[in-house]
Amino acid sequence: MAINKFLLTFAICRLIATVGLTVDPAELLRLGVDGQLSVDPSDVEIASLDFGLLSRAKPIAVLRPASAEDVALLVRAAYNSAGGFTVSARGHGHSINGQAQISNGVVIEMSSRSRAGHQLGSANNNxxxxxxxxxxxxxxxxxxxxxxxxxxxxxxxxxxxxxxxxxxxxxxxxxxxxxxxxxxxxxxxxxxxxxxxxxxxxxxxxxxxxxxxxxxxxxxxxxxxxxxxxxxxxxxxxxxxAPQREVESLLKKLNFIPSSVFTTDLPYVDFLDRVHKAELKLRSKGLWDVPHPWLNLFVPKSRIADFDKGVFKGILGNKTSGPILIYPMNRNKWDQRSSVVTPVEDVFYLVAFLRSALDDGEETHTLEYLSNQNRQILRFCDDAGIKVKQYLPHYTTQQEWVDHFGDKWSQFYQNKMEFDPRRILATGQRIFMPSFVAASSSSSSFSTVGPW
Ligand SMILES: Cc1cc2nc3c(=O)[nH]c(=O)nc-3n(C[C@H](O)[C@H](O)[C@H](O)COP(=O)(O)OP(=O)(O)OC[C@H]3O[C@@H](n4cnc5c(N)ncnc54)[C@H](O)[C@@H]3O)c2cc1C
CATH class of the missing domain: 3.30.465.10 (Uridine Diphospho-n-acetylenolpyruvylglucosamine Reductase; domain 3)
Structure with a gap:
């Protein structure tokens, strides 16, 4: 135990000397968490990346918490720290654009206890x-x-x-x-x-x-x-x-042309876990750990035909080059008091472009080509006045975030000042700059709360 602590102190001190970080190593060690605080390069490497594989940021350390108290100890230390450091919860790292990543801070591996992922040493530490x-x-x-x-x-x-x-x-x-x-x-x-x-x-x-x-x-x-x-x-x-088999009872209520019926009858768990089966297939072909320039949009129903014409038939030329999901949503099922934003129409559609970039010599499969198409899609919607909202949003300027939240921005901003006044949480979303970074760059053109 003492040796582990010594090694951890040594590793953190070396990091501070080489990268010029602002965290006092003693601050992290004094926390006395029940879980694990790690600077192991393989833990840091995992926390530096996400499913998108589009960006990388190395944290100082990774915490695998044993309880909410561990999480609170770390966040409290960051909040009270003189130099300041950031904290980011990481679920299963399935973001696309580095939303759970940070470079000068500690990543909390929230899913490390998962039966599907790592296990901590003993059940008491979970x-x-x-x-x-x-x-x-x-x-x-x-x-x-x-x-x-x-x-x-x-x-x-x-x-x-x-x-x-x-x-x-x-x-x-x-x-x-x-x-x-x-x-x-x-x-x-x-x-x-x-x-x-x-x-x-x-x-x-x-x-x-x-x-x-x-x-x-x-x-x-x-x-x-x-x-x-x-x-x-x-x-x-x-x-x-848990629902039982429903296909027959559902079909009884519908009018349809019998020859057009296509059904797959699966046990409930297999139905819910169906995408994992696709994942295993892609993994076996080496097609899972590749860049994923995904784009998810909520499109208002009144403009879906324009979207179809301009995007599916226009920009994509009727070629999908990867899975595209289209799901209708009823706005009355979304509580408008939450922070999420949707189009202001009773019905809107999720249109999810879930494409993988490949390096197989085909230009239309490359990351550059697909990213460029995503930009064209967003520009088309903007030019055509189709008021789409991004789901799992990603922006790089403050004005874009203000536009995204629209009427909800001032509440969102006030909530931030109340619940995270030093702006140390989830900085990988690039919405707010931590107060200690803003203070040190106050002579520059950065807004004190603006994004990076
Ligand atoms: C293969 C795949 C399939 C997907 N399918 C769907 C789908 O069907 N439906 C859907 O809605 N989305 C889907 N997503 C998107 C998914 O919801 C997002 O990636 C989301 O971020 C959840 O992933 P995560 O748990 O790995 O969180 P992360 O990517 O690790 O974190 C996402 C953000 O949430 C924050 N965060 C994480 N944990 C916490 C916490 N405990 N408290 C507060 N903040 C936290 C992080 O700091 C970060 O900003 C899919 C993504 C992938 C890669």
């Missing part, structure tokens, strides 16, 4: 497993729990969450920080509409429970809040009886 209440029809889960593990736990009681993502190897905190949607979201709404209560570690290091009734401002801010107001350490999620 956050609590899901706790199902059959009577209340809800489950309490750790913020870094993967949805696949939530499903496995609840199915033991014949229950399942109401709202899903199409892919289950995502963390609860990561999807609740965005919205969490699937082809069924038109019915139950996004995952953020199916949560009763959260425990959140704010940017000041306080652990607060929040819900519709308690600390409701924080509750609504955190849902769809892109990790800006706090780190979700626990969520209480709504459950329903």
């Amino acid at each position: 956050p609590a497993p899901p706790q199902v209440s059959v009577k209340e029809m809800h489950v309490h889960v750790w913020g870094g729990e993967l949805w696949i593990d939530v499903l496995r736990s609840t199915l033991e009681h014949g229950l399942a969450p109401k709202s899903w993502t199409d892919y289950l190897y995502l963390s609860v905190g990561g999807t609740l920080s965005n919205a969490g949607i699937s082809g069924q979201a038109f019915n139950h709404g996004p995952q953020i509409s199916n949560v009763h209560e959260l425990d959140v570690v704010t940017g000041k290091g306080e652990i607060l429970t929040c819900s519709e009734e308690e600390n409701s401002e924080l509750f609504h801010a955190v849902l769809g809040g892109l990790g800006q107001f706090g780190i979700i350490t626990r969520a209480r999620i709504s459950l329903e009886p």
Whole structure:
């Protein structure tokens, strides 16, 4: 133990000497967390990258927390630190544009306990497993729990969450920080509409429970809040009886041409976990760990025909070059008090361009070609006045973020000043600059709260 501490101190000191970091190593060591604080190059390397493989940022250290208290200890240290350092929760690292990455700070590996990922040394060093209440029809889960593990736990009681993502190897905190949607979201709404209560570690290091009734401002801010107001350490999620086979009963209610029916009848778990099967196939062909210039847009229904003409038939020339999902959404299933933004129309569509860049000699498969097409799509929508909103948004200027949030920007900004006043959380979203960076560049043209 003493040797480990010595090695950790040595490694952090060396980092500080070589990179000129502002964190006092003793600050991190004095925390006394129950989980693991690591500067192991392989841990740092994993935290430096995400699914998109479009950007890289090396943190100083990685924390695998054993509890919410560990998370709070670290955030409190960052909040009170004289030099200042940033903290970023990382779910399963499935962002595209470095949203969970930081370079001068500590990444918290929220999903490190996952049965699908690493295990910490002993069960005592792990956050609590899901706790199902059959009577209340809800489950309490750790913020870094993967949805696949939530499903496995609840199915033991014949229950399942109401709202899903199409892919289950995502963390609860990561999807609740965005919205969490699937082809069924038109019915139950996004995952953020199916949560009763959260425990959140704010940017000041306080652990607060929040819900519709308690600390409701924080509750609504955190849902769809892109990790800006706090780190979700626990969520209480709504459950329903796990559906049985439904195809026949659904078909009975529909009018259709019998010869056009195409059905695949799968057990419920296999249906929900279907994208993972595709993942395994792609992995086996070396096609998973490649750059993913994904673009997800919410398109208002009134302009979907213009979008079809300009984008699918125009820019893409009727060629998909990768999976494209189109899902209808009902706005009345989205709580407008949350931080997420959607088009202001009763019905809008998610259009998700989920393309992988390949280096196979074909120009139309390259990262440059696909990224350029994404820019053309956004420019077309802008020029045609199609008021799309990005889902899993990525911007680089403050004006773009202000435009993205529209009427919600001033509330979003006020919430930031209240819950993360030093602006140390989730800086990889590039919405706000940490106060200590802004102060040191105050003579430059940076706005004090603007993005990088
Ligand atoms: C293969 C694949 C399939 C996907 N399918 C869907 C889908 O069907 N539906 C859908 O809605 N999305 C989908 N996504 C997008 C996914 O929701 C986002 O990538 C989201 O960020 C969740 O991923 P994550 O848990 O790995 O979070 P990360 O990428 O690690 O983090 C995302 C952001 O959330 C913050 N964050 C992470 N954990 C917490 C926490 N506990 N508290 C507060 N902030 C936190 C991070 O700091 C970061 O800013 C998919 C992505 C991939 C790669």
